[in-house]
């Protein structure tokens with residue numbers, strides 16, 4: 001299948017190097033090819049969107065980058081290091097963190113503890129020090145708690161640090177997940193539907209948060225169904241359908257490709273997305 005590529009890099013990306021290079025990635029489940037020879041290059045310090053209708057293979061791509069699923073073939077490298085098929089903890093050590101489509105918070109943990117848990121892999125004090133609660137351990141815990149509080153502030157969760165994380169609103173739980181991922185100090189952040197279940201104002205806030213993270217030097221890959229947000233915040237996108245790449249380029253250009261419109265408009269079940277897409281186009285002077 002041919003992939004529509006927008007000619008040349010977008011001006012904002014010109015000269016920027018690619019942090020993530022995905023080369024002909026393929027994964028099958030039984031008789032189904034969930035991801036079919038997908039190649040993607042993600043420029044460093046950019047917000048990159050992976051789009052496509054339900055079942056297109058987007059989460060499977062994210063799962064392969066983060067090591068949750070091993071590809072059948074193809075390669076993934078980040079900052080020049082090949083990470084294909086590495087276990088999730090080894091991928092995390094490369095500075096790659098993620099959030100999940102279905103929120104995964106630890107039951108029974110407070111908001112602050114949840115974010116502190118994200119920093120666990122970066123701790124320097126010894127296990128014995130931790131057991132004996134040595135001064136070094138206490139200092140480190142204090143520093144970790146302060147940093148976790150800063151991150152919660154940054155993602156917009158204020159004043160509920162002692163509440164159980166699972167008692168927060170859906171939107172705040174998503175923010176806590178982002179803070180936990182940031183606590184690992186990543187250079188690449190993978191976000192699976194970060195605005196799912198949020199209203200327009202909350203989604204816009206998350207969009208601005210992501211721009212702030214990018215401006216601070218992070219590279220972000222997100223799966224997102226809100227096209228308005230995608231057009232506003234993503235520099236480039238890949239559009240997938242049935243495991244294959246349909247188009248790659250700037251969001252506005254990709255959403256104008258016939259194959260892409262058909263992938264979204266061709267299905268009755270995607271009526272809600274069509275409405276979102278149309279609203280987004282109007283908002284940008286189209287239709």
Ligand SMILES: Nc1ncnc2c1ncn2[C@@H]1O[C@H](COP(=O)(O)OP(=O)(O)OP(=O)(O)O)[C@@H](O)[C@H]1O
Nearest residue numbers: 029032034052053054055056057058059060061101
């Ligand atoms: N572990 C698995 N075992 C079997 N099939 C799977 C597995 N994971 C995903 N699939 C199938 O692979 C295809 C791609 O799924 P994936 O979750 O990657 O799609 P998606 O684009 O993220 O969809 P959505 O937008 O609905 O989350 C789907 O048909 C799905 O049912």
